[in-house]
Amino acid sequence: MSPSSPCPSGEFSGGETPGTFASLSRFNSSAEADALAALREVCASSAWAGRLLAGRPYADTPSLLAASDTATAELTADDLAEAMSAHPPIGRPAPPGAASAREQSGMTEASDALRAEMHRLNLAYQRRFGHVFLICATGLTGEQMRDAVRERIGNPPAREREIVRTQLGGINRIRLTRLVADA
Known part of the structure; x- marks a missing residue:
């Protein structure tokens, strides 16, 4: 996996149509406050959630995902910061049952040494980039996540911001797909 690809290969391809129309229909017809709350669970950016909310109703899941991609591409630096504020460091996901715990499952079996290295790398990355x-950790091993942070920590800030945007887009796609599949 290249550090700029949104998710491990095979995780999601644009040709898939996950979810069902009935669950997307429920999302489309839900109360605005409920839909907004669900979208903010997917992505903490109020700008992103507002754009997706304003686009309802969606004809199908690919239309919803395309709207997400567009909204992610339009996020400002402040919007990206807001979105990232809800993401815990790799290796320290939110409580079990949270999306981050499922997405970071590759760290579950990581050795103490790998966890300690990830912690050090996370801190160094945060010092360098401020976030x-x-x-998009779904399907990645702890070693793959470690290798990605090692590779990306040397990026210029502007390049890293665009990689983060791409990764966020992949995370949003996975979470939206689950949202309309489970709605």
């Missing part, structure tokens, strides 16, 4: 290391 958590963000990666």
Whole structure:
């Protein structure tokens, strides 16, 4: 996986149509406050959630995902910071059952040495860029996540910001797909 690819290969391809129309229909017809709350669970950016909320109703899941991609591409630096504020550091996900715990499952079996190295790398990354290391961790091993932070920590800030945007887009796609599949 390249550090700029949004997710491990095979995780999601644009040709898939996850979810069902009935669950997307429920999302489309839910109360605005409920839909907004669900979207903010997917991505903490109020700008992103507002854009997706304003686009309802969506004809199908690919339309919803395309709207997410557009909204992610339009996020300002402040919007990206707001989105990243809800992401815990790799290796320290939110409580079990949270999306981050499921997404970071590759760290579950990591050795103490790998966890300690990830902690050090996370801190170094945060000092360099001012935010958590963000990666679409679904399907990645602890070693793959460690290798990605090692590779990306040397990036110029502007390049890293665009990689973060790409990674966030992949995370949002996975979470939206689950949202409309489970709605």
